Amino acid sequence: MPTIHVTSHLRQVAPTGPTRVEAGTLGAALDAYFATAPRVRSYILDDQGRLRHHVAVFIDGELLVDKKDLGRRVAPSSEIYVMQALSGG
Amino acid sequence: MVQDLFVCTRKGLFRFQHSGGKWQQTYVAFLGQPVTAFLADPRTGHWYAALNLGHFGAKLHRSTNQGATWDELAMPALPKSEDKDAPSLNQIWALEAGGPDQPGLIWAGSLPAALFRNDQNGDGEWHLVEGLWNLPDRAKWFGGGTDDTALHTICVDPRNSSRLVIAISCGGVWRSEDAGASWVCRSKGLFAEYMPPERREDPAIQDPHRIVQCRDQPGHFWCQHHNGIFYSTNDLENWQFAGPRFGFGVAVHPKEPARAWFVPAIKDEVRVPQDGKFVASRTRDGGKTFDTLANGLPTGFGYDLVLRHALDIDGTGDTLAFGSTTGNLYVTEDQGETWRAVTHHLPPVHAVRFAANA
Numbered sequence: 001m002p003t004i005h006v007t008s009h010l011r012q013v014a015p016t017g018p019t020r021v022e023a024g025t026l027g028a029a030l031d032a033y034f035a036t037a038p039r040v041r042s043y044i045l046d047d048q049g050r051l052r053h054h055v056a057v058f059i060d061g062e063l064l065v066d067k068k069d070l071g072r073r074v075a076p077s078s079e080i081y082v083m084q085a086l087s088g089g
Numbered sequence: 090m091v092q093d094l095f096v097c098t099r100k101g102l103f104r105f106q107h108s109g110g111k112w113q114q115t116y117v118a119f120l121g122q123p124v125t126a127f128l129a130d131p132r133t134g135h136w137y138a139a140l141n142l143g144h145f146g147a148k149l150h151r152s153t154n155q156g157a158t159w160d161e162l163a164m165p166a167l168p169k170s171e172d173k174d175a176p177s178l179n180q181i182w183a184l185e186a187g188g189p190d191q192p193g194l195i196w197a198g199s200l201p202a203a204l205f206r207n208d209q210n211g212d213g214e215w216h217l218v219e220g221l222w223n224l225p226d227r228a229k230w231f232g233g234g235t236d237d238t239a240l241h242t243i244c245v246d247p248r249n250s251s252r253l254v255i256a257i258s259c260g261g262v263w264r265s266e267d268a269g270a271s272w273v274c275r276s277k278g279l280f281a282e283y284m285p286p287e288r289r290e291d292p293a294i295q296d297p298h299r300i301v302q303c304r305d306q307p308g309h310f311w312c313q314h315h316n317g318i319f320y321s322t323n324d325l326e327n328w329q330f331a332g333p334r335f336g337f338g339v340a341v342h343p344k345e346p347a348r349a350w351f352v353p354a355i356k357d358e359v360r361v362p363q364d365g366k367f368v369a370s371r372t373r374d375g376g377k378t379f380d381t382l383a384n385g386l387p388t389g390f391g392y393d394l395v396l397r398h399a400l401d402i403d404g405t406g407d408t409l410a411f412g413s414t415t416g417n418l419y420v421t422e423d424q425g426e427t428w429r430a431v432t433h434h435l436p437p438v439h440a441v442r443f444a445a446n447a
Contacts, residue, residue, distance in 0.1 A: 010145065013161075039161065043145040046177035047166035054144035068173060084144040 027070030097124035100436035128184035129444035139181035165205035165215035188250025198240035230260035278328030309346030331376025338400030367391030385428035398440035412438030
């Protein structure tokens, strides 16, 4: 079961700590995660269901370069990190 | 009766109240978060705050207890599309209550430019106003200052709540007589020097920065446009040019339609006060002449900019406020003769809004 870690910036709407989900793709993993925490969806995906532009996803340490690639395979041992690009000011 | 003053900033929502002869900060919420619009619904007393969290998108919150607690609401959404470049809602920039005869109705305007309605005081789903979204002229609209087109103004007509006027940068002024089902462009007389000559008067590409409607004489409208100030005295049959004064905000006296206030700036890419003099301006004769209002404003150089929602007037017509991108907040209680700094230390101000004291 892949594990999802979500940035602490979303702690007001997301469960703290890693969440294990049953999924074979990134999109399915996120859907399974959103089923446990529905409010997080709109923070990570836009209203077209795409990853938000400044949300960064790492799968097993590798940045997901094509943000439309929600069909990317994930392994049962995968560690998925949902981060944000930081800006100043 | 003195109204409370709400200030939306890049880092939170603030309230100032008039007490002991001074305006004092009495409330803050969403500290650290950009607040893009605020509504205190006079029918219910509910407060609505729109946030733009940037990375994490636009959000909408409501408080039913004058700010003691807030609940996150469902957001308006644009139609689902298989097109990989389909637009996504990026910001709420206008929130207005429906009329007294339309309980529960809330209007929201967005970037990209779209109008939404909710009939349950923000509960449940928002509905896209398809009559506007499906206008063929929408293809001509383009962003001004932002990548997105922006629906920033919603006027609910005091004579008939089903009559709406909206304004879009850059997409002109539009009126609906049937609560949004159909729309007619009402930009006649506006002109755009930034366009090629043959498109200068194209009604659907005008850039009204802000529009206000006179409460007691609602056939009168003022427009601070990219190319200057315009006034309509005939219920938007046409607009009359009142001078090439650049700026963003405009306020009209609720009873005297020929009186309006502005905060001028140098146009286009500069967007700072002329000659470094941070002043307001006022007309009392329908735009024939303008007074410069400087009493109480900085005597030295100032480079503040006042954004389109950051100038407001209260229900008496005597008290006005504006907030700047430099974090200064000024109030007048005598229609602009004298101004007083409430604070110099806010985050950049997006919007100010008077609301009835709860």
